[in-house]
Amino acid sequence: xxxxxxxxxxxxxxxxxxxxxxxxxxxxxxxxxxxxxxxxxxxxxxxxxxxxxxxxxxxxxxxxxxxxxxxxxxxxxxxxxxxxxxxxxxxxxxxxxxxxxxxxxxxxx
Numbered sequence: 001x002x003x004x005x006x007x008x009x010x011x012x013x014x015x016x017x018x019x020x021x022x023x024x025x026x027x028x029x030x031x032x033x034x035x036x037x038x039x040x041x042x043x044x045x046x047x048x049x050x051x052x053x054x055x056x057x058x059x060x061x062x063x064x065x066x067x068x069x070x071x072x073x074x075x076x077x078x079x080x081x082x083x084x085x086x087x088x089x090x091x092x093x094x095x096x097x098x099x100x101x102x103x104x105x106x107x108x109x
Contacts, residue, residue, distance in 0.1 A: 001041055008048040027064050028071030035089035037082040062102045069106040
């Protein structure tokens with residue numbers, strides 16, 4: 001939970017036009033934690049997401065798929081079942097909310 005709080009404070013402390021450079025490292029775990037089983041972590045990250053993106057979340061994910069997809073795949077293989085479940089929920093979210101063209105390059109043929 002401390003990392004979630006620090007992430008929010010860090011991102012909200014930066015002007016909106018300066019955040020993008022940090023998104024490749026920060027967005028993947030932030031996205032994942034929106035589905036984490038621990039209610040406090042999940043709700044905090046969902047609120048952070050709304051504070052940062054309001055209605056532009058899908059666009060942010062599409063722009064950073066190169067860092068998000070490998071992170072989701074790695075987390076889907078984690079020892080912790082809660083992390084695996086969160087990763088699977090995130091992958092399902094990609095399939096339902098993000099357009100097929102941006103995701104297509106990350107799907108092996």
